[in-house]
Amino acid sequence: xxxxxxxxxxxxxxxxxxxxxxxxxxxxxxxxxxxxxxxxxxxxxxxxxxxxxxxxxxxxxxx
Amino acid sequence: xxxxxxxxxxxxxxxxxxxxxxxxxxxxxxxxxxxxxxxxxxxxxxxxxxxxxxxxxxxxxxxxxxxxxxxxxxxxxxxxxxxxxxxxxxxxxxxxxxxxxxxxxxxxxxxxxxxxxxxxxxxxxxxxxxxxxxxxx
Numbered sequence: 001x002x003x004x005x006x007x008x009x010x011x012x013x014x015x016x017x018x019x020x021x022x023x024x025x026x027x028x029x030x031x032x033x034x035x036x037x038x039x040x041x042x043x044x045x046x047x048x049x050x051x052x053x054x055x056x057x058x059x060x061x062x063x
Numbered sequence: 064x065x066x067x068x069x070x071x072x073x074x075x076x077x078x079x080x081x082x083x084x085x086x087x088x089x090x091x092x093x094x095x096x097x098x099x100x101x102x103x104x105x106x107x108x109x110x111x112x113x114x115x116x117x118x119x120x121x122x123x124x125x126x127x128x129x130x131x132x133x134x135x136x137x138x139x140x141x142x143x144x145x146x147x148x149x150x151x152x153x154x155x156x157x158x159x160x161x162x163x164x165x166x167x168x169x170x171x172x173x174x175x176x177x178x179x180x181x182x183x184x185x186x187x188x189x190x191x192x193x194x195x196x197x198x199x200x
Contacts, residue, residue: 026067028195029134037193038134 002061005034008052022051067135070198073126080122084115116175138189138197145188146181153177 009019016034020027023044032038033048039060040048049056066074091108099105123143130136154174160166186196 025132026135029132032134032193032195037195038137041133044133 001039002036002063003033004059004061005030005048008054008059009034019051023047066198067130067132069126069129069131072129073122076122076125077119080115080118083118084112087112087115119175135198138193138195141189142182142185142197145185146178149181149184150174150178 005019009016014022016030017027020030023030025044029038033040045056045060049059052059091112094108095105127136127139127143130139154177157166157169161168190196
């Protein structure tokens, strides 16, 4: 699944480590989600959406 | 990679269980003479180290349950699936060889170490297929 995580992170000047810390996951996880290697569960997707203050569908896009 | 709290707890439990395993194996070797008959007493003493090996399995189950990072948990479970598949394939393959030929008999004791080696293969599979080996916990 495609996502806009990298762009949203860059807009806030956050590193992958910064985002990982805010989401309470590993930097490895953020990298895997960002590069589309791993699709997060619905609870994690909601946490990401809450953090960016956006609906899920504005972060994760259909292929 | 920095260890998360679940990994730290797992390492502490595995170290304690490993020490218990070594101590109980040494104790059983000291108490049970070579080629001893399987009496209730020798069986009971010989099974004490098995409590520690069962403890290893409990520690791994706790580790998976306590891991909060779902991506890391997925990597770990994939490693365990690869290890289980390899162990079952090797054990059943060798078992069939033992049935039909005079290949050396392999003791069941080696199943667990083979499974643990399978975890390393699982890391390699993760690395090749996803690009992340997963933590070396």
